[in-house]
Amino acid sequence: MSEQITFAILGAGHGGQALAGYLALKGFPVHLFNRSPERIGSVKIMGGVQLEGEIQGFAPLKLVTSDIGEAVKGAKVIMVVVPATGHRFLAEIMSPYLEDGQIVVLNPGRTGGALEVKHVFQERGVKAEVIVAEAQTFIFASRVTGPAQARIFRIKNSIPVAAIPAYKTVEVVRTLRQALPQFVPEDNVLKTSFNNIGAVFHPTLTILNAGRIESTHGEFDYYMEGITPSVALILEAVDQERVKVAEALGVRAVTAREWLYSAYDAYGRNLYEAIQNNPGYRGIKAPSTIFHRYITEDVPMSLVPIASFGKMLGVPTPTIDALIHLASLLHGRNYFLEGRTVEKLGVAGMSVKEIREMVVVEEEKL
Amino acid sequence: MSEQITFAILGAGHGGQALAGYLALKGFPVHLFNRSPERIGSVKIMGGVQLEGEIQGFAPLKLVTSDIGEAVKGAKVIMVVVPATGHRFLAEIMSPYLEDGQIVVLNPGRTGGALEVKHVFQERGVKAEVIVAEAQTFIFASRVTGPAQARIFRIKNSIPVAAIPAYKTVEVVRTLRQALPQFVPEDNVLKTSFNNIGAVFHPTLTILNAGRIESTHGEFDYYMEGITPSVALILEAVDQERVKVAEALGVRAVTAREWLYSAYDAYGRNLYEAIQNNPGYRGIKAPSTIFHRYITEDVPMSLVPIASFGKMLGVPTPTIDALIHLASLLHGRNYFLEGRTVEKLGVAGMSVKEIREMVVVEEEKL
Numbered sequence: 131m132s133e134q135i136t137f138a139i140l141g142a143g144h145g146g147q148a149l150a151g152y153l154a155l156k157g158f159p160v161h162l163f164n165r166s167p168e169r170i171g172s173v174k175i176m177g178g179v180q181l182e183g184e185i186q187g188f189a190p191l192k193l194v195t196s197d198i199g200e201a202v203k204g205a206k207v208i209m210v211v212v213p214a215t216g217h218r219f220l221a222e223i224m225s226p227y228l229e230d231g232q233i234v235v236l237n238p239g240r241t242g243g244a245l246e247v248k249h250v251f252q253e254r255g256v257k258a259e260v261i262v263a264e265a266q267t268f269i270f271a272s273r274v275t276g277p278a279q280a281r282i283f284r285i286k287n288s289i290p291v292a293a294i295p296a297y298k299t300v301e302v303v304r305t306l307r308q309a310l311p312q313f314v315p316e317d318n319v320l321k322t323s324f325n326n327i328g329a330v331f332h333p334t335l336t337i338l339n340a341g342r343i344e345s346t347h348g349e350f351d352y353y354m355e356g357i358t359p360s361v362a363l364i365l366e367a368v369d370q371e372r373v374k375v376a377e378a379l380g381v382r383a384v385t386a387r388e389w390l391y392s393a394y395d396a397y398g399r400n401l402y403e404a405i406q407n408n409p410g411y412r413g414i415k416a417p418s419t420i421f422h423r424y425i426t427e428d429v430p431m432s433l434v435p436i437a438s439f440g441k442m443l444g445v446p447t448p449t450i451d452a453l454i455h456l457a458s459l460l461h462g463r464n465y466f467l468e469g470r471t472v473e474k475l476g477v478a479g480m481s482v483k484e485i486r487e488m489v490v491v492e493e494e495k496l
Numbered sequence: 497m498s499e500q501i502t503f504a505i506l507g508a509g510h511g512g513q514a515l516a517g518y519l520a521l522k523g524f525p526v527h528l529f530n531r532s533p534e535r536i537g538s539v540k541i542m543g544g545v546q547l548e549g550e551i552q553g554f555a556p557l558k559l560v561t562s563d564i565g566e567a568v569k570g571a572k573v574i575m576v577v578v579p580a581t582g583h584r585f586l587a588e589i590m591s592p593y594l595e596d597g598q599i600v601v602l603n604p605g606r607t608g609g610a611l612e613v614k615h616v617f618q619e620r621g622v623k624a625e626v627i628v629a630e631a632q633t634f635i636f637a638s639r640v641t642g643p644a645q646a647r648i649f650r651i652k653n654s655i656p657v658a659a660i661p662a663y664k665t666v667e668v669v670r671t672l673r674q675a676l677p678q679f680v681p682e683d684n685v686l687k688t689s690f691n692n693i694g695a696v697f698h699p700t701l702t703i704l705n706a707g708r709i710e711s712t713h714g715e716f717d718y719y720m721e722g723i724t725p726s727v728a729l730i731l732e733a734v735d736q737e738r739v740k741v742a743e744a745l746g747v748r749a750v751t752a753r754e755w756l757y758s759a760y761d762a763y764g765r766n767l768y769e770a771i772q773n774n775p776g777y778r779g780i781k782a783p784s785t786i787f788h789r790y791i792t793e794d795v796p797m798s799l800v801p802i803a804s805f806g807k808m809l810g811v812p813t814p815t816i817d818a819l820i821h822l823a824s825l826l827h828g829r830n831y832f833l834e835g836r837t838v839e840k841l842g843v844a845g846m847s848v849k850e851i852r853e854m855v856v857v858e859e860e861k862l
Binding site for chain 2: 335337338339340341342344345346350355356357358359360361363364367420448449451452453455456459460461462
């Protein structure tokens with residue numbers, strides 16, 4: 131470790147506690163923040179997190195706090211590890227405390243996370259020179275297993291990340307890699323945002339199996355039984371709409387079938403075959419309820435921004451629209467209104483050229 | 497039997513064979529028609545149908561034929577007993593042979609059946625004075641159990657029927673009741689068409705349980721397990737859209753909850769409770785495949801006309817639209833195009849007043 135980079139981890143859930151512990155075990159000073167003090171009560175008493183699994187040991191944390199100003203102060207990297215539905219709120223409360231040179235990384239951003247956070251900073255008049263970046267996925271499969279105790283089941287080996295604007299990605303990756311060599315640069319945040327494969331699988335699967343999830347409490351094989359040949363046709367339609375909207379933004383998004391091949395070596399002539407050929411999906415149970423982040427997070431934070439970009443750019447997204455509507459009915463909410471529309475991302479009315487200039491080219495002027 | 501009414505039964509499936517046998521056992525002359533000769537081969541050889549169940553005995557038929565002209569000739573009542581997707585075709589092939597005074601009854605019409613058939617007769621320039629009517633449901637629960645053999649499990653005790661225009665319903669009911677006293681008059685065909693409760697239940701349930709139906713081949717309790725509290729919210733939304741479109745046509749359609757109460761004495765503060773309180777639904781298995789008339793018939797012939805009327809009258813039907821779209825993807829078809837739009841019903845561009853005049857008031861001029 132050439133420099134002692136201080137990390138602030140915002141969010142002390144399954145991901146946040148594991149990441150805080152992991153970085154601390156590697157010798158980095160770590161601030162762990164959680165909005166509600168209850169969740170970090172035992173971590174505070176213990177002064178750190180006991181890690182199990184891939185990496186083991188007691189990881190002492192420099193600071194455990196519910197005070198966002200305290201958490202952010204002096205941190206070089208601010209790792210946001212909360213569901214995307216919490217990004218806006220965190221961006222709002224951290225904005226008065228940001229300092230020049232800080233890097234804010236969303237782990238992950240879902241679709242439009244970095245755009246939304248950057249837009250909030252602008253709305254709030256943030257003067258500090260900070261970089262906003264988003265990862266495409268979370269680095270671990272991990273779980274809180276007890277008070278001040280977390281288990282890392284798996285460390286993914288390649289985490290694409292991109293900053294706004296794109297030329298700052300190099301700086302972000304260089305900094306992150308001092309602690310986490312798994313981070314790799316992605317072209318820009320449109321790419322990380324539209325390569326969001328969870329947006330394709332999670333809501334579709336949950337909605338097309340809503341009756342079964344609710345009546346069996348998820349007691350079935352989510353991918354192998356939940357994705358039948360016909361359900362896969364709807365996955366393909368959602369996937370095509372996502373890829374088409376990305377194309378309209380000049381982005382070549384990876385298809386779900388390509389992703390299965392590169393992530394799992396799972397191949398097939400169509401999506402159904404590829405899924406059937408992915409042993410990694412076997413044995414994964416469905417969620418026990420439809421009130422799950424597969425809908426509560428992936429619909430407003432992944433499907434809504436895709437649909438909203440589509441609407442703005444004249445790319446029809448009838449399948450995604452249908453799923454958003456049904457999800458809204460299932461949950462008695464209005465995910466269109468709650469979700470990340472182009473207005474909330476600060477790009478409403480912009481041309482593709484203007485968006486790309488902001489995301490890819492422009493000198494950052496926060 | 498005051499007059500010897502001759503019945504032509506068009507369609508020799510589960511319903512048609514049972515109805516033909518039932519009427520013949522009651523002493524009426526019956527013609528049984530089926531488009532493909534294979535299905536009526538053994539009935540023709542036997543000269544009739546062996547009935548089991550509620551009514552038993554060998555029922556000799558006057559005529560068993562694949563010749564539509566032969567089937568229709570001399571029949572007073574033409575009972576159409578095929579899926580609604582076959583109505584247009586049957587209307588087209590029977591139109592050259594129709595005779596003054598004949599009554600064509602769709603058993604049932606689903607949504608817009610009588611309108612579509614009447615429109616076909618007009619397109620084909622039918623000169624004969626015939627009455628077109630539609631029943632709201634099929635009179636029996638019945639099944640073909642072997643060659644020339646059918647079982648009637650249950651005879652429903654009240655079958656609403658309506659003619660176009662409405663004042664001819666009296667004549668239809670008077671005629672039908674000589675053989676089938678279960679027929680009762682309904683206000684008009686908008687009422688029979690919009691009181692189509694199957695439109696609410698079948699597609700929604702099948703789509704929201706698509707994964708389970710396909711992976712278990714229907715091995716679960718369709719209504720009790722397939723309708724969970726959240727699935728019921730989507731049923732309620734579909735139901736409200738149906739009722740709202742009917743209202744725009746000046747029709748007070750029965751809600752699904754009211755229907756459960758009147759048909760099954762099943763009550764509840766919401767649709768979910770009412771369904772749970774209906775013992776009649778217990779033990780009914782799901783269809784073994786999603787390629788079932790719950791979609792192939794109910795989507796194009798029930799949901800599409802409701803959505804199409806809604807569009808014409810400015811009543812939004814987002815939930816029904818979403819289901820039609822997903823069903824189209826599941827089956828790799830375009831049910832919007834295949835279905836009964838207002839164009840196919842011959843009412844495109846008409847005002848509510850004009851539709852109601854045609855359906856309710858007007859002297860029939862075929």
